[in-house]
Amino acid sequence: MRNQILTTLNCNIDSIQLKLSDFFTGKNDFETILNDRLKPVKNTQNINQKLYLHENNHFEYINLLCPYCGSKNVIKQEYRQRKLLIDDKEPLNVYLRRYLCKTCGRKFTTNIKSIIKPYKRYINLFKDKLECFLETGYRSLRKTQKDLQNFLENSPSHQTIRNWLTINNKNMIKNTERFYSGYYTYDEQFLRINGHRMYRLTLYDQIRNIPIAEQIVPKRTPQAITQFIEESTINQPLISVTTDHMPLYKNIMDYIGVKHQLCVFHLFKMIGDKLYKKLRSKKVTEREKISLCLYFTDIKNIFRTYNSKTSQKRLEKLLNDFNRIPRLLQRFIKQKIIPDYKRLTTFMENNKIPRTSNTVENYYRQTEPEQIKKKYKTKKGILTYLHYKMKNWTKKHIKK
Template identity: 30%
Template sequence: MTSKNIKAPYECMELKEYKLSDFVPEFSEFRQSDDLSRFGCENIENNLIRLEKRGKIHFENRIGICPSCKSHHTVKNGTYERKLIFLRIGEQICTIQKYKCKKCGKVFYSDLSSLVYSNSNITLPVINCIENLYQIYGAGLHKIRFDLKQQHNIEISHQSIENILLKSKYEFNYENRTYSGYYLFDSLWVKIKGKWNYLLALFDVKLNTLVSVKLVESEDSKTIYQFLHESLRNQEKISIGTDLKHEYREAIDKLKVKQHFCKFHVKQNINKRFRDYFDKNQLEKEEFNELIDLKRHIFKILDAKNLNDAKNLRNLLLDKKYSKNNFTIKIVDKFIIPYFQKLTTHLENTNIPSTNNKIENIFQKIFPKHIKRTMKIEQGLLRRFMLKLNHWNIKNKKEKNHTSF
């Protein structure tokens, strides 16, 4: 008799695969991580269990540990209700397990520190979502509130969002590192309660990271010197790039460090001087063309490909017979010639950048003009700056294998 393989009928088989947790709610702690992520609980510590009891979210510890005597000999001692706000499901009334220690008699509650801060009803995933919305998109308080309502079914006030941003934990890391010695320095003007303040920043060119940041009320040379001196104590100091402010020159000269000017700011300054002179004076065509020719020659010096070319162009400028007046003397004899080395330092050393674009880019991305005029308190400004700085740093870690901040 020949044997036959008979296939079992599959039409009658159920599509759903039941789990024990579908029948016994206490076993819901064994559900997959995607279940936890639906409620914004994916990052809770292993000792904290999320259950569903009588239609409510219930939290308890796998092992009740007395916070007073650290004893594990504890028994359950009732529950209490607490209102919590979760991602995706919004506000929920949860039950929290209470315990009593057999050893010392202390009554304590389940440890929720991995899910929510004490004296707060907004869970950590919601706080992280708010910080990310500000870091990545720079969204305002009311826009963040709208996004939370539309995307995550969360209804909280804009003041609560403001408090979260003010209490953000990200801080600038000042631990000692060895920096390259090539720096850029600049300050960001920010308005607090209608008064201008200055956010000083020092940037390491080679490591692509900020060295130090400080908010000050004055931008005088003494304040800048103290900031640079404290930031670069016991660090190598080869060169610092800045714009043309005389306060910067005085501070860096006192620090006895080589300074180089940002080529972009130099060109911008020269263009402004020529434009103002043309606007205030009626010039003959010949004189006008002579000044235009002078400006082009100066720009050729700034754009020279190597130091020898720059020196040759400088010598040609000195030999050239142009009309000398107060304006040309200030441009050539009091700026280009005396500061020729500061203008061409990047041609001597390829590690020195010709512009301050890197630090300017940080300021533009972190605090654009429409934001830096609206700050009300110092804490709010610094917290917002640090949050945006954290996002900028995460994006730029790919460029250099260096952990900044």
């Protein structure tokens, strides 16, 4: 742990007071002096000002500036002692210089919020490591406590860890990014929370490649989905939404007044699942199997272009040969492709509109949905887990 502490200190301390013994012992590099001087101390800095490290863990600012009025007319006063709990050893005494602003008359003390928050027992490094653990996947509170103990030689209780992780949002989590593209994909998956079936709703920004918001609802109703999409995109552009082929989505998107793109991949998958059974059947002749594959390829080619005129010509050509098409594919053409043709080809009007919802599906896989479906007993617990997953995903995959 000491190495980690010293590494963070290197970028925060602007200068250090040398002792005569530093030259006699050969300790003339910054890291070695810090190691000898601070023993188990961690990062200290003020957000706006560099620090000066004196002997015996005394800290003060360089280039004094009043945080209240911005004046440089500041004088130094006494030191204030504070004890920091670094590991399982004795608390470390740190001395922070106090100051008086001659302009506004207010006093302030050297700020070490980046090391430890006011009135807190554990330094910020514990919480930072805790978030790193969550990036690798789900773990119980007690297992997380043990991990902290192994890595940092000390750990808060599992209840303290739970308090650190708990977020204020009860029903919905939102990304901290402020600007979105307006081109979204929407999907949902079921979860079991304390034995009850619930649904995880997700809205994903296709262009920026980040999730916007997630919510846990007991029932997948049009009112709940509509409210979720509208609340997620308040004061944000809402141009298009790509979804799978659940029938209730059509009325929802029409009510919201947004361009609706049905996922082309899901269309191919629906047809392919039915086709697979036919191709595996011994009752179907080889000639019929070849015909099924060829016409299925023709159907795919309708949507394998970004030119609407080309797509219409391919559809017309297929319809002219309709009587020769196998009945299985005829039903899909009549019941699915022709009625929903406009929604299936919305992406041809604007190449920014995603034609599949694969991005949000990939996001679900990366957040390990299969492992978390039965491990949580409260909505707050699952939303806390998803909050940190969203934060980590955004940091890694966001597109500017």
